[in-house]
Amino acid sequence: MVGLFKFSRFSLLLLLVLASLGWACGNNQESSKPKRKPKIESLADLGALPKYVTDPPGNPTSPEKVKLGRLLFFDPILSGSKDVACATCHQPEFSYAEFLETSIGVGGMGRGSKRFFLDPNDIPFVKRNSQSILNVAFNGIRNGETYHPDSAAMFWDLRTKGLEEQALFPIRTFEEMRGHGYEEDKVVDDIVKRIKAIPEYRSLFAAAFGGQSDPVNAGNLAKAIASYERTLIANNSRFDQYMRGDSSALTTGEKEGLNLFLKAGCAKCHSGPMFSDFKLHTLGVPDTPNRPETDAGGDNNYGFRTPTLRNLRYTSPYMHSGAFKTLDQVMLFYEDLTGGKIENPKVEMYQMDSLVSQINVKFKDIDRIVEFLNSLNDESFDKSIPEKVPSGLPVSGM
Structure with missing residues (x-):
């Protein structure tokens, strides 16, 4: 028994030594392997x-649709109070965006940075920065993938697909175009009745x-606006x-x-021709001071769609909240x-997008990147x- 005990103890010690040597050898092999470097994108990841x-397929363009859509885009008859047009917040001189952190829709007056709320007022600022609709015809386009314009990503939170679906959302939104006195699920029908009462519009729709x-x-109203917006390309x-x-x-x-x-x-x-992957990413961008509540984004995790980088010279301020006035910022x-x-105190590190760890912007490179x-x-x-415009109302609204 004593000899067996000695042999067992010796065997155990030997096994432990061999195991430790094997672990050390394996660990050295592992450490000798080159660490995988983060992928650096190339010119092929971008595009013209x-x-x-x-x-x-359901909305082939025509000169008649574009003509009608253009007039509707600039006509405030589409808003509940007849004071706001699509062009109020998407202005040609700003690449069809607007030089405000977040827009003033119904209940306001003036243009651009000089627009203000009428007094008294109980309507809030629009929730997010007004994105440019220039090149929105190419939303969703990706390298090496078939492009389907009817399923293209729209809005900061991806809540709609395609321009035809997107076109009616601002009309239904309280602070953008609907305002007081109209129900969200009925306001478009009310707007259509108004349009139908105008002989010029009846002729334009028929053509x-x-x-x-x-x-x-309502369907043709959306199609006409979408057809016009698809002509706004740079x-x-x-x-x-x-x-x-x-x-x-x-x-x-x-x-x-x-x-x-x-x-x-x-x-x-x-990435891609629009410099956007059209996905939601959480980056901890500060909220706008124009709204009291925090904006948790399209996924309730502070994720917002990657915006295009095209025509940035004319579309400041930037980010979903308009938090930054310059590209340097x-x-x-x-x-x-x-x-x-x-930067956003509401966002925790665990919520941040995993790609953040692969971003490496250096101060010395900023001027060249801009x-x-x-x-x-x-x-x-x-x-x-x-x-x-056929309604006779002020073009682009008050």
Whole structure:
């Protein structure tokens, strides 16, 4: 028994030694393996915008639809109080966005930064920053994927798909266009009745949707506005020209900025021809001071859709809350993210998007990256405004 005990103890010690040697060897093998570096996106992850717009199967474009949609877009008859048009918050001079943190819809007066609420007022600011609808015809487009315009991502929270579905949402929204005195589920029908009472609109709808016995309806209203919005494109920026083969379209500084943009990890979200993956990401962007409540985004986790980076020169302020007035401020926000700082006190570290750890914006690179971003600007888009609208109301609203 004693000999067996000694043998067992010796065997146990031997096994422990061998095991420890094996572990050490295995651990050395593991540590000798090269660590996987984060993927750095390349120029192939970006892209030029298409030269032509794709219409959804159920709404092929026509000059008649575009003409009608343009008038509806600038006509305040679409709002409950007849004081707000689509163009109130989507202004041609600001690339069809607006120079306000968050917009003033119904109950306001004035244009752009000079717009104010009438007194007395109990209507809040619009919840989020007014996104540009320039190039919205290309929303959802991704490299190597079939593009379906009727399922394209819309709004900061992705709550609708396609321009036809999106077009009627602002009309139904209390602080945007509906206002007091109208029920959310009935206001569009009320607006259609107004339009139907105007002879010029009846003629325009009949011309745009010929063959229908009752062409003035909510579906055709949405289709006409969507058809017009698909004409608002700016797809020939110097970056587009560069991607189509003109190597001289970008300056040396802009090319350097492009490389730094990719190296910093910006294209992990800002990718494809629209510089957007059209997904929700939680970055801890500060709330707007214009609303008392916090905005938890489209997933109730402070996630917001990646915005396009095109025509940024004319679409400030930036982010869903309009928190940053300049591109430099945006880039400094991302530099702070690199350092682990969260600007929104409502957001915890565990909520932050996993891609944040792969962003590496350095202060010394900011000027060059902003220089590159300016190569995405293109002013060659339709900025024309109708002289009058069929309702006889003020063009673009009060």
